[in-house]
Amino acid sequence: MKNLNTFYTPITIGNHLMRIRTLFFSCLLGLSTIVSSAPWVDTNDAGLRADIQLLSDTGVLNIPVTTYPLMWSSISPHIKNIDPNSLSSSQFNAFIHLRRKVNALNSKSINNKASLYLSSNERRFTSFGSSDFERSTASISSEYTGENFSGKLQINYNKAYNLTTNQDKQDLDGSYIAYRYANWVMDIGAVDKWWGPGFDTSLILSTNARPLPAISIKRDNTLPFDTPWLSWIGPWNFTAQIAHLEHDRFVPDAKLWNSRATFKPFKRLELGLSWSYQWGGKGQPETLNDFVRGLLGRTECVDGSDNCGEELETKLGNQLAGFDGRWADTILGTPYAIYAQSIGEDSPSPGTLQITDKAFLYGIETQFSIGEQQILMNFEYSDTQVSCASAEDTSQDCYYEHSIYRSGYRYNQRSIGSTYDNDAETNTLTLIGRQVNQNSWLIKLKNSKLNTNDRDRFPNNSLLGNSVSKVAENITQLTFEYHLILDTDRLTLGSTLSQSKINLETEKDYNFYLKYEYNFTE
Numbered sequence: 287m288k289n290l291n292t293f294y295t296p297i298t299i300g301n302h303l304m305r306i307r308t309l310f311f312s313c314l315l316g317l318s319t320i321v322s323s324a325p326w327v328d329t330n331d332a333g334l335r336a337d338i339q340l341l342s343d344t345g346v347l348n349i350p351v352t353t354y355p356l357m358w359s360s361i362s363p364h365i366k367n368i369d370p371n372s373l374s375s376s377q378f379n380a381f382i383h384l385r386r387k388v389n390a391l392n393s394k395s396i397n398n399k400a401s402l403y404l405s406s407n408e409r410r411f412t413s414f415g416s417s418d419f420e421r422s423t424a425s426i427s428s429e430y431t432g433e434n435f436s437g438k439l440q441i442n443y444n445k446a447y448n449l450t451t452n453q454d455k456q457d458l459d460g461s462y463i464a465y466r467y468a469n470w471v472m473d474i475g476a477v478d479k480w481w482g483p484g485f486d487t488s489l490i491l492s493t494n495a496r497p498l499p500a501i502s503i504k505r506d507n508t509l510p511f512d513t514p515w516l517s518w519i520g521p522w523n524f525t526a527q528i529a530h531l532e533h534d535r536f537v538p539d540a541k542l543w544n545s546r547a548t549f550k551p552f553k554r555l556e557l558g559l560s561w562s563y564q565w566g567g568k569g570q571p572e573t574l575n576d577f578v579r580g581l582l583g584r585t586e587c588v589d590g591s592d593n594c595g596e597e598l599e600t601k602l603g604n605q606l607a608g609f610d611g612r613w614a615d616t617i618l619g620t621p622y623a624i625y626a627q628s629i630g631e632d633s634p635s636p637g638t639l640q641i642t643d644k645a646f647l648y649g650i651e652t653q654f655s656i657g658e659q660q661i662l663m664n665f666e667y668s669d670t671q672v673s674c675a676s677a678e679d680t681s682q683d684c685y686y687e688h689s690i691y692r693s694g695y696r697y698n699q700r701s702i703g704s705t706y707d708n709d710a711e712t713n714t715l716t717l718i719g720r721q722v723n724q725n726s727w728l729i730k731l732k733n734s735k736l737n738t739n740d741r742d743r744f745p746n747n748s749l750l751g752n753s754v755s756k757v758a759e760n761i762t763q764l765t766f767e768y769h770l771i772l773d774t775d776r777l778t779l780g781s782t783l784s785q786s787k788i789n790l791e792t793e794k795d796y797n798f799y800l801k802y803e804y805n806f807t808e
Contacts, residue, residue: 324355324429324431324436324438325357325358325359325391325431325436325464325471326354326355326356326357326358327354327355327356327357327358327361328354328355328477328478329354329355329414329415329417329478329479329480329493330415330417330478331415332413332414332415332416332485332718332726332728333383333415333718333720333724333726333769334383334384334387335351335354335414335415335485336380336653336660336662336718336720337379337380337383337384337660337720338351338356338361338380338384339351339614339623339651339653339662340376340377340380340621340653340660340662341377341380341381341384342614343614343615343616343621343622343623343653344374344377344616344621345553345554346364346368346373346377346381347361347364348364348520348521348550348553349361349364349508349521349550350508350521350522350523350548350549350550350556350558351556351612352481352482352483352548352556352558352610352612352625353480353481353523353525353546353548353558354414354478354479354480354481355477355479355504357471357504357505357506357507357508358387358388358391359506359507360506360507360508360521360523361384361388362388362391363507365381365384365385365388366388368381374619375655376653376654376655376660379658379660379720379722380660380720382722383720383724386724391431396430397428397429397805398426398427398428398429398805398806399425399426399427399428399429399803399804399805399806400424400425400426400427400803400804400806401423401424401425401426401801401802401803401804402422402423402424402425402801402802403418403420403422403423403424403799403800403801404421404422404799404800404801405418405420405421405422405797405798405799405800406796406797406798406799407421407795407796407797408421408797409782409797409799410754411494411705411706411732411734411763412492412493412494412705413485413486413487413493413705413716413730414480414484414485414486414492414493415728416728416767416780417478417493417494418799418801419494419700420444420445420446421445421446422444422445423442423443423444423445424442424443425440425441425442425443425460426440426441427439427440427441427460427461434465434466434467435463435464435465435466436462436463436464436465436473437462437463437464438460438461438462438463438475439458439461440458440459440460440461441456441458442456442457442458442459442460443455443456444456444457457476457496458476459476459496459497460475460476460477460478460497461475461476462474462475462476462477463475466506469505469506469507469509470503470504470505470506471503471504471505471506472501472502472503473501473502473503473504474500474501474502475499475500476496476497476498476499476500477497477502478493478497479491479493479497479498479527480492480493481544481546481558481560482558482560482610482627482647483556483558483610483611483612483623483625483626483627483649484625484627484647484649484666484668485649485651485664485666485716486649486664486666486668486705486712486714486716486730486732487647487666487668487703487704487705487706487712488627488647488703488704489608489627489628489629489645489646489647489668489670489703489704490544490546490560490562490606490608490627490629490703491544491546491560491562491702491703492701492702492703492704492705494700494701494702494703494704494705495696495697495698495700495701495702496697496698496700498527498529498530498531498542498697498702499529499530500527500528500529500530500542500544501527501528502525502526502527503525503526503527504523504524504525504526505522505523505524505525508521508522508523509521510522518551519549519550519551520549520550520551520552520553521549521550522547522548522549522550523546523547523548523549524545524546524547524548525545525546526543526544526545526546527543527544527545528541528542528543529541529542529543529544530542531564531567531693531697532697532698535693536691536692536693536750537567537568537569537570537690537691537692537693538567538568539566539567539568540564540565540566540567540570540691540693541564541565541566541567541572541577542562542563542564542565542702543561543562543563543564543565543577543580543581544560544561544562544563545560545561546558546559546560546561547559554613554614554615555611555612555613556611556612556614557609557610557611558609558610558611559607559608559609560607560608560609560610560629561605561606561607562605562606562607562695562702563580563581563603563604563605564603564604564605564688564691564695565577565580565602565603565604566603567691570690576602579602580602580603580605584602585602586602603691604688604690604691604694604695605631606629606630606631606686606695606703607629607630607641608627608628608629608630608641608644609627609628610625610626610627610628610647611625611626612624612625613625620652620653620654621652621653622650622651622652623649623650623651623652624648624649624650625648625649625650626646626647626648626649627646627647627648628641628644628645628646628647629644629645629703630642630643630644630645630672631643631674631685642674643672643673643674643684643685644672645668645669645670645671645672645685645704646668646669647666647667647668647669647704648666648667648668649664649665649666649667650664650665651663651664651665658721658722659719659720659721660719660720661717661718661719661720662716662717662718662719662720663715663716663717664714664715664716664717664718665713665714665715665716666712666713666714666716667711667712667713667714668704668706668710668711668712668714669710669711669712670685670686670704670706670707670708670709670710670711671709671710671711671738671739672684672685672708672709682708682709682738682739682741683708683709683739683741683742683743683751683752684708685708685709686701686703686704686707686708687708687743687751692743692744692750693749693750694750694751696753699748699749699753700753701753701754705754706734706736706754707736707737707752707753707754708737708752709736709737709738709739709752710734710735710736710737710738710754711734711735711738712732712733712734712735713732713733713734714730714731714732715730715731715732716728716729716730717729717730723771724771725768725769725770725771726768726769727766727767727768727769728765728766728767728768728769729764729765729766730763730764730765730766731762731763731764731765732762732763733760733761733762734759734760734761734762734763735758735759735760736752736754736755736758736759736760736761737752737754737755737756737757737758737759738758739758740757740758742756742757757788757789758788759786759787759788760786760787760788761784761785761786761787762784762785763782763783763784763785764782764783765780765781765782765783766780766781767779767780768780774805775802775803775804775805776801776802776803777800777801777802777803778799778800778801778802778803779799779800780798780799780800781796781797781798781799782796782797782799783795783796784796784797
């Protein structure tokens with residue numbers, strides 16, 4: 287069997303991201319067709335995440351669980367050392383699901399996969415485990431994991447739902463190459479990421495947009511520091527990436543730096559710090575010195591002049607930063623968790639760490655059993671109604687926006703953070719049921735107030751400004767999904783009923799979708 291603790295890390299990094307991407311895809315096309323499962327837990331399975339959180343919330347796993355992809359090498363040693371006889375029935379079911387995954391990772395070296403997603407209508411909102419938004423997508427992939435090296439080639443063909451803004455296209459989303467050195471993993475590719483404790487959305491990095499083509503680094507195992515000076519922070523994780531944004535945006539070929547650190551100073555408490563910094567691109571300074579100046583919090587004048595008053599100063603680039611926390615415990619043997627996330631604009635004052643103009647997300651969840659089913663119930667509230675000028679100014683239209691990078695904090699016209707974009711208030715109730723045979727179901731009920739100030743910076747431009755709604759809209763949605771495991775394959779059937787109200791007009795909409803994932807592992 288292969289040891290999950292021995293695996294992957296870095297490929298040589300060139301000076302330009304475009305050249306690195308070309309090298310990446312050339313190398314990946316030359317890989318052997320012998321491939322295996324991913325070295326991490328990805329963002330495609332909400333039921334698997336619920337199992338991980340159950341064991342974490344009840345103290346069986348003591349690892350950070352709010353940053354995805356989540357490395358299997360942090361989970362597998364705990365799973366191997368668990369005494370099944372010490373577990374409750376709900377813990378045992380989650381343990382069995384995870385042990386099957388770990389055993390599959392250890393015993394297989396090949397994973398070839400094809401999938402087909404079809405829907406009758408546009409999916410406006412995504413969430414953890416449900417990130418398909420095109421009208422249809424066909425994918426085929428091959429994945430390899432070795433002692434220190436891992437790689438995947440995934441080819442996708444997407445059928446657009448709106449040909450006025452989205453053309454049919456092919457892409458390599460989901461592809462990557464990775465290499466491990468010591469306890470660090472470096473990868474190059476386009477892999478979905480989810481940063482934060484939210485189950486419905488994240489304010490800083492979610493799967494709402496296509497995965498960003500990026501160079502990333504992350505810890506492989508989240509073990510605490512050995513030194514007593516730092517061991518008090520408990521298990522910790524760090525990840526960072528530099529991404530290359532698309533050419534067809536207001537500032538073409540801009541770059542995006544993201545970094546996140548999480549740690550557990552107490553077994554029940556996980557804390558996270560996140561930071562995003564958009565810089566460079568056509569016509570903008572993008573030397574290494576410019577990048578470092580932005581990281582150090584240097585400022586520039588919003589009017590482009592060399593000297594200006596403090597009221598016209600802003601941090602270099604388009605910056606967002608914030609924090610989150612998740613507290614979990616049990617009451618009479620029933621696990622629960624409360625969490626919060628706050629992400630805002632960096633303060634324009636040079637050298638300060640103050641975060642202003644903040645959006646907020648709050649959630650509470652619990653897990654319980656009904657018969658042989660384990661059910662996660664989550665309620666989440668998010669608010670991106672931010673007025674950036676002053677406390678008295680309620681004009682909004684500024685969160686995820688920027689005076690220079692007018693395409694904002696978005697990638698291919700979809701928000702990189704919240705699926706509801708700016709100036710939105712949303713309440714979401716999610717139920718996820720997992721059965722002993724690994725089948726699962728999801729019910730999601732949400733009410734969203736979109737673009738609540740009924741304005742947009744670019745009301746007549748579909749490529750700029752709010753990507754969800756240009757006018758005020760109140761929408762209620764009910765979604766049902768069922769995931770059926772067929773040996774090594776998975777079939778997802780889903781439907782969404784929506785009722786939207788704009789001004790005095792009410793419109794109902796239905797969407798039916800299915801996804802079949804076929805594994806032909808050698």
